[in-house]
Amino acid sequence: LICTRKKEKPTDPLILKAMAYIKDNFSNAITIEQVAKSVGLSKFYFIRLFRSEIGQNPHEYLMILRLNHSKILLKSTDKKISEISLNCGFNSEIAFIQAFKHRNNITPTNFRMLRT
Numbered sequence: 519l520i521c522t523r524k525k526e527k528p529t530d531p532l533i534l535k536a537m538a539y540i541k542d543n544f545s546n547a548i549t550i551e552q553v554a555k556s557v558g559l560s561k562f563y564f565i566r567l568f569r570s571e572i573g574q575n576p577h578e579y580l581m582i583l584r585l586n587h588s589k590i591l592l593k594s595t596d597k598k599i600s601e602i603s604l605n606c607g608f609n610s611e612i613a614f615i616q617a618f619k620h621r622n623n624i625t626p627t628n629f630r631m632l633r634t
Contacts, residue, residue, distance in 0.1 A: 528571040532557045536568065540576070544583045545607045550576050584608065585621055592630040599626050 528534055539556045540548070553576060554564035568576045584606040591602045603614030618626045 530567065530571050532559065533568055533571040536564070536576070537572075537579070540580055540583065544580055544587065545605055547607060547609060548580070550580075580607075581617060581621070585618060588614065588618065588626065589629065592626055602626070 528537065536553050536557045539553055550565065551561050554561045557564065559567065565575055568579070572579060574582075588602050588606045591597060591605060595602075597605070599615070600611040603611045606614065608614035608617070615626060618624075618629070622629065624632075
Protein backbone atom coordinates (compact mmCIF):
# COMPACT_ATOMS: atom_id res chain seq x y z
CA LEU A 519 0.00 0.00 0.00
CA ILE A 520 1.41 3.38 -1.02
CA CYS A 521 0.79 6.23 1.36
CA THR A 522 -0.36 9.37 -0.44
CA ARG A 523 -0.79 11.55 2.64
CA LYS A 524 1.09 14.78 2.36
CA LYS A 525 3.76 15.25 4.99
CA GLU A 526 3.96 18.43 7.02
CA LYS A 527 7.30 19.31 5.48
CA PRO A 528 9.73 17.20 3.46
CA THR A 529 13.07 16.65 5.16
CA ASP A 530 15.15 14.79 2.59
CA PRO A 531 17.71 17.26 1.18
CA LEU A 532 17.49 15.71 -2.30
CA ILE A 533 13.72 16.16 -2.37
CA LEU A 534 14.04 19.75 -1.14
CA LYS A 535 16.56 20.37 -3.93
CA ALA A 536 14.24 18.72 -6.47
CA MET A 537 11.30 20.83 -5.30
CA ALA A 538 13.38 23.98 -5.72
CA TYR A 539 14.40 22.83 -9.22
CA ILE A 540 10.76 22.26 -10.15
CA LYS A 541 9.68 25.64 -8.75
CA ASP A 542 12.46 27.39 -10.67
CA ASN A 543 11.72 25.59 -13.94
CA PHE A 544 7.98 24.74 -13.99
CA SER A 545 7.38 27.26 -16.78
CA ASN A 546 9.76 25.31 -19.03
CA ALA A 547 9.15 21.97 -20.68
CA ILE A 548 10.91 19.96 -17.96
CA THR A 549 10.66 16.21 -17.54
CA ILE A 550 10.76 14.07 -14.43
CA GLU A 551 13.96 12.54 -15.84
CA GLN A 552 15.57 16.00 -15.82
CA VAL A 553 14.49 16.65 -12.25
CA ALA A 554 15.81 13.26 -11.11
CA LYS A 555 19.09 13.90 -12.90
CA SER A 556 19.40 17.31 -11.24
CA VAL A 557 19.58 15.56 -7.88
CA GLY A 558 21.62 12.59 -9.08
CA LEU A 559 18.96 9.90 -8.80
CA SER A 560 17.44 7.42 -11.22
CA LYS A 561 13.96 8.33 -12.39
CA PHE A 562 12.32 5.38 -10.66
CA TYR A 563 14.06 5.82 -7.31
CA PHE A 564 13.40 9.57 -7.44
CA ILE A 565 9.66 9.03 -8.02
CA ARG A 566 9.49 6.57 -5.11
CA LEU A 567 11.43 8.88 -2.76
CA PHE A 568 9.45 11.97 -3.82
CA ARG A 569 6.15 10.19 -3.20
CA SER A 570 7.26 9.02 0.24
CA GLU A 571 8.34 12.55 1.19
CA ILE A 572 5.58 14.62 -0.44
CA GLY A 573 2.65 12.23 -0.66
CA GLN A 574 2.25 12.70 -4.41
CA ASN A 575 4.33 11.89 -7.43
CA PRO A 576 6.55 14.57 -8.97
CA HIS A 577 4.36 14.89 -12.07
CA GLU A 578 1.33 15.73 -9.91
CA TYR A 579 3.41 18.24 -7.95
CA LEU A 580 4.59 19.88 -11.18
CA MET A 581 1.04 19.98 -12.56
CA ILE A 582 -0.31 21.61 -9.39
CA LEU A 583 2.41 24.28 -9.50
CA ARG A 584 1.63 25.03 -13.13
CA LEU A 585 -2.11 25.18 -12.59
CA ASN A 586 -1.82 27.33 -9.46
CA HIS A 587 0.38 29.78 -11.36
CA SER A 588 -2.10 29.80 -14.24
CA LYS A 589 -4.88 30.77 -11.80
CA ILE A 590 -2.83 33.75 -10.67
CA LEU A 591 -2.28 34.84 -14.27
CA LEU A 592 -5.94 34.31 -15.18
CA LYS A 593 -7.07 36.46 -12.27
CA SER A 594 -4.42 39.19 -12.46
CA THR A 595 -3.72 39.65 -16.18
CA ASP A 596 -5.52 39.91 -19.48
CA LYS A 597 -3.07 37.59 -21.25
CA LYS A 598 -4.56 35.22 -23.78
CA ILE A 599 -5.20 31.63 -22.67
CA SER A 600 -2.63 30.44 -25.22
CA GLU A 601 0.00 32.76 -23.74
CA ILE A 602 -0.78 31.66 -20.18
CA SER A 603 -0.54 28.01 -21.19
CA LEU A 604 2.95 28.56 -22.60
CA ASN A 605 4.00 30.72 -19.61
CA CYS A 606 3.02 27.87 -17.31
CA GLY A 607 4.97 25.17 -19.14
CA PHE A 608 2.19 23.47 -21.09
CA ASN A 609 3.12 22.37 -24.60
CA SER A 610 -0.24 23.43 -26.03
CA GLU A 611 -3.32 25.43 -25.21
CA ILE A 612 -5.44 22.29 -25.54
CA ALA A 613 -3.31 20.38 -23.01
CA PHE A 614 -3.61 23.32 -20.60
CA ILE A 615 -7.38 23.62 -20.96
CA GLN A 616 -7.86 19.88 -20.47
CA ALA A 617 -5.62 19.77 -17.38
CA PHE A 618 -7.22 22.89 -15.92
CA LYS A 619 -10.75 21.59 -16.43
CA HIS A 620 -9.84 18.13 -15.10
CA ARG A 621 -8.41 19.57 -11.86
CA ASN A 622 -10.83 22.46 -11.33
CA ASN A 623 -14.08 21.37 -13.01
CA ILE A 624 -14.18 24.68 -14.86
CA THR A 625 -12.50 25.99 -18.00
CA PRO A 626 -9.79 28.66 -17.73
CA THR A 627 -12.05 31.13 -19.54
CA ASN A 628 -14.94 30.57 -17.13
CA PHE A 629 -12.53 30.72 -14.16
CA ARG A 630 -11.28 34.09 -15.39
CA MET A 631 -14.85 35.39 -15.67
CA LEU A 632 -15.33 34.72 -11.94
CA ARG A 633 -12.76 37.35 -10.97
CA THR A 634 -14.13 40.32 -9.17
